Amino acid sequence: MLREIEAALGRRGSWTLAELSTSLDLPPELVRSGIGHLMRLGRLPQGSLGQIGACAEPRGCLSCGLACGAMRDSAR
Amino acid sequence: MRVAVAGNPNVGKTTLFNALTGRHQEVANWPGTTVDYVTGRIPALVGEPLELIDLPGTYALEAYSQEERVTRNFLLHEPHDAVIVVVDASRLERNLYLVLELIELTPRVVVALNMMDAAERDGLRVDSKAMSELLGVPVVPTVASRGTGLRQLIAAARAAARQRDLALAPSPVPYPEELRRDLIAPIAARLAALPSLAYPPDWTALQLLQGERDIASALAALPQGQAALAFTRALLARSGSPSGVDRSRPNASLAAEPDVADHQEELGLVLADSRYDFIARILRTSVRRRLRWRRDPTERLDGLLLHPFWGYLCMAAIFSAGFWLAFVASAPLSGHIDRLLVAMGGAAARWLGGAGAPAFLRSLLLSGVFPGVGAVLSFVPYMAVFFAVYEVLQDSGYMARASLLVDRFMQLIGLHGKGFFALVSAYGCNVPALTATRVMENPRDRLLANLVIPFIPCNARLGVMAVMTAAFFPGAAGAAAMIGLIALSLLVLTLVAALYRRTILPNEPAPLVLELPRYHWPSWRTVALAVWHRVWLFLSRIWWFLIWATIAIWALTYFPAGQPLDHSCAALLGRWLTGLVGRHFGFDWRLMIAILFGFVAKETTLSTLGVLYGSGGGYVSLAHALTHALTPLVAFTYLVVYMLYVPCLSTVVQMRRESGAWSWAALGAGMNVAVAFAVGLLVERVGLWLGLAP
Known part of the structure; x- marks a missing residue:
């Protein structure tokens, strides 16, 4: 599975977790866990899997008014 | 009786530990680290009291982090009679990796299949008996937050702890046959012949194949340990690259010869891959998902909204x-x-004119x-x-x-x-x-x-x-x-x-x-409040400026x-x-x-x-x-x-x-x-x- 994930990421740089798990015919949780493992092994850079959502701290920046998109590491 | 409690972070390990030990707890620090641990006691009405040791939450035992090293060293060097490994039943894919590593390391393992209620809410039906058969260890369903299954868990842990002479079973993980035959078995056999090896030979062989430095160092200090290491290196140097493995990645940190280090990194990947394949098999056999293959509205919408053209x-x-x-x-x-x-400007102009305001003031305002x-x-x-x-x-x-x-x-x-x-x-x-x-x-x-x-x-x-x-x-x-x-x-x-x-x-x-959030109807109240907040924020920030x-x-x-x-x-x-x-x-x-x-x-x-x-x-x-x-x-x-x-x-x-x-x-x-x-x-x-x- 790990090698399949590596191969898929080698073919294309940008995936959603749903697309990748469908492509590999594996449950998303298993793929997420596998990506986390590849990161631990140093075969993928840290932060290779992230969850998109609104920034939780829009007032923490310069308060431009937009709650921007943000990503948090979701490999674990 | 000493029973260690291991598990991934956020699987309800602490909740389970607290539910079992109540107020009978002590906090301490692992020597030489900043990692805390807690011990607790379960007084027994019948038989021996049980001491529980809450090990740090880890995802694996590969000693990449301090927590992993502490957990692994405890299991290798500290006396214990059994290990309870707590897993989140709704996140088995992530949690079973640690279970497999523990089973390869220590013979008396009991799996606490925790958060069964959350799994059921997620539409999962977990067959603990089927899982137990595949893993070869007891699997006990629990809901620690409600105290469900804890009595059975402790009974299983006590039963495991009593089997003091239980030998470590062969790993249930189906590693590639050529790897078993050409590397794992001969290295394990050579290690088993060492008179003072304190670790399970099969497990030690796996660690050496992955290039685990700590284990290699410990082995080097044993009589005939250097010879065993040389034997391992020679086997690694002789054996070819496992099929389908990328050999292009350099890593000189795990062994003296770069070729051996490369090979060890590849083997680490092959071993992990085998474990994940086995996890996938466990899930196929013991977990039933409702609605698993039905496309929900988010998937259907994403089919259109993330389409390369549409x-x-x-x-x-x-x-x-x-x-x-x-x-x-x-x-x-x-x-x-x-x-x-415009109306206010006109009124201000009339008022300023009537009041005889100076020209510069009128100009400034108007x-x-x-x-x-x-x-x-x-x-x-x-x-x-x-x-x-x-x-x-x-x-x-x-x-x-x-x-x-x-x-x-x-x-x-x-x-x-x-x-x-x-x-x-x-x-x-x-x-x-x-x-x-x-x-x-x-x-x-x-x-x-x-x-x-x-x-x-x-x-x-x-x-x-x-x-x-x-x-x-x-x-x-x-x-x-x-x-x-x-x-x-x-x-x-x-x-x-x-x-x-x-x-x-x-x-x-x-x-x-990337993981994307699910679609949902926006809350109009949230939208209105956010708009008000942002407009106010924008204006208040720029006002004086x-x-x-x-x-x-x-x-x-x-x-x-x-x-x-x-x-x-x-x-x-x-x-x-x-x-x-x-x-x-x-x-x-x-x-x-x-x-x-x-x-x-x-x-x-x-x-x-x-x-x-x-x-x-x-x-x-x-x-x-x-x-x-x-x-x-x-x-x-x-x-x-x-x-x-x-x-x-x-x-x-x-x-x-x-x-x-x-x-x-x-x-x-x-x-x-x-x-x-x-x-x-x-x-x-x-x-x-x-x-x-x-």
């Missing part, structure tokens, strides 16, 4: 509709504000404060509707999809996937967007994002664009003009990024996998006192700039002054234009004044230049901070100016060629 078409349609709504819905309200300000602040206030309805549209898209989950579509486009030009967060943030303000590039590990990726972010029009630039497009292109044409401008900024950004990638910042972007900027611009237009506006300091400066650059684009001196002052802060542009075009009479709306002073072609050309030219001072300073050198900041700002005027000139010439009035 997805971009839908994105264009959604954003066009959003901008159109912002223009159409806000126009009447903006008109009301303009009329109110030609400075009213037009300057009024220009910004008339923009508030556009901003409010724009924020509402943005919030609906964000809250519904669509904005994340749009980000992904933009990201795919960006990846084509070599911009790192994480760059799009910064790019989306840049539509709010370029400064935090530059800060957001820090999530990128590679300095070249970060630098590239820093250099192209200023091409994204920030909130303040969008405000000027909204007011001017609404004035010159009313209704749907305004929305189309806005979309066109933003598309142009993305095109320019793409070309500039590609230019940087092909010249001074070549790099292959790292892969990125705006007043001072307005006064400064007014002073430039007022002095030398008594002279007409065309002979003011502002006009002299503006005419010089027009002669230098502006004349090629049809820009008058007022537009050039607004461009110049916009460098200090883009928020001042509207007030500057308000003062410059509103001077010399009673208050008139900025939109009205601009449409009488400029042609649509000049206005559109101005917007193109304004959108792309040098970012504000704060952004340039932040570029220097992020890039670490003024030279990069200067390069970025210089590129912005050059590209802005070049594209502006192109737009103007195309307009003239099409027969538009200059």
Whole structure:
């Protein structure tokens, strides 16, 4: 599975977790866990899997008014 | 009896531990580390009392982190009678890896299948008996928060602990046969012959194959340990690469010979892969999912909205509709504000005239404060509707999809996937967007994002664009003009990024996998509150700054006192700039002054234009004044230049901070100016060629 994930990421740089798990015919949780493992092994850079959502701290920046998109590491 | 409790973080391990031990707990620190651990006792009515040791939460036992090392060392060196490994029944894919590693290390393992209630809520039915058969250890379903299954768990742990002579069973993981035959078995056999080996031979062989340094060091200290290591190295050097494994990655940290180190890294991957394959088999056999293969509404919608062709078409349609709504819905309200300000300006003029106020004060209020602040206030309805549209898209989950579509486009030009967060943030303000590039590990990726972010029009630039497009292109044409401008900024950004990638910042972007939130109906209350909050935040932040900027611009237009506006300091400066650059684009001196002052802060542009075009009479709306002073072609050309030219001072300073050198900041700002005027000139010439009035 790990090698399949590596191969898929080698073919294309940008995936959603749903697309990748469908492509590999594996449950998303298993793929997420596998990506986390590849990161631990140093075969993928840290932060290779992230969850998109609104920034939780829009007032923490310069308060431009937009709650921007943000990503948090979701490999674990 | 001593029983260790292990598990991944956030699986309810502490809840289970507390439920079992109650108040009978002590906190201590592992020697030589900052890792805390807790011990607790379960008093027994019958038989031996049980001491529980809460090990640090870990995902694996490969000693990559201090917690993993502590857990592994406890299991290797500290006396214990059994291990309870707590797993989250709703996250088995992630949790079973540690179970497999524990089973290979120690013979008396009991699995606590915790959070069964959460698994059932998620539509999962876990067959603990089938799982137990595959793993070869007891599996006990529990809900620690309710105390369910704890009695059975402790009974299973006691039963396991009593089997003190139980030998370690062969690993249930189906490692490749050639690996077992050629490497694992001979190395384990050689290790088993060592007189003082304290670790299970099979497990030790697996660790050596993966290049575990700690284990190799411990082995080297044993009598005949060096010989066993040499034997392992020789086998590794002799054996070929496992099929399908990439041997190109260098890693010299695990063994003396680089070839052996490479091989060990590959083997680590093969071993982990085998464990995940086994986990997949366990899940197929012991977990039933309701609705697993049925596409839910989010999947169906994503099929369309993330489609390589239809997805971009839908994105264009959604954003066009959003901008159109912002223009159409806000126009009447903006008109009301303009009329109110005109009436207030007239009343103020009459009152000041009647009260005999000095000329400079009348000029300051009527030609400075009213037009300057009024220009910004008339923009508030556009901003409010724009924020509402943005919030609906964000809250519904669509904005994340749009980000992904933009990201795919960006990846084509070599911009790192994480760059799009910064790019989306840049539509709010370029400064935090530059800060957001820090999530990128590679300095070249970060630098590239820093250099192209200023091409994204920030909130303040969008405000000027909204007011001017609404004035010159009313209704749907305004929305189309806005979309066109933003598309142009993305095109320019793409070309500039590609230019940087092909010249001074070549790099292959790292892969990125994204998890998207589910779609849901936005809460109108949340949207309303967010819009109110953001509008207030915007106004309160710029208020004092705006007043001072307005006064400064007014002073430039007022002095030398008594002279007409065309002979003011502002006009002299503006005419010089027009002669230098502006004349090629049809820009008058007022537009050039607004461009110049916009460098200090883009928020001042509207007030500057308000003062410059509103001077010399009673208050008139900025939109009205601009449409009488400029042609649509000049206005559109101005917007193109304004959108792309040098970012504000704060952004340039932040570029220097992020890039670490003024030279990069200067390069970025210089590129912005050059590209802005070049594209502006192109737009103007195309307009003239099409027969538009200059």
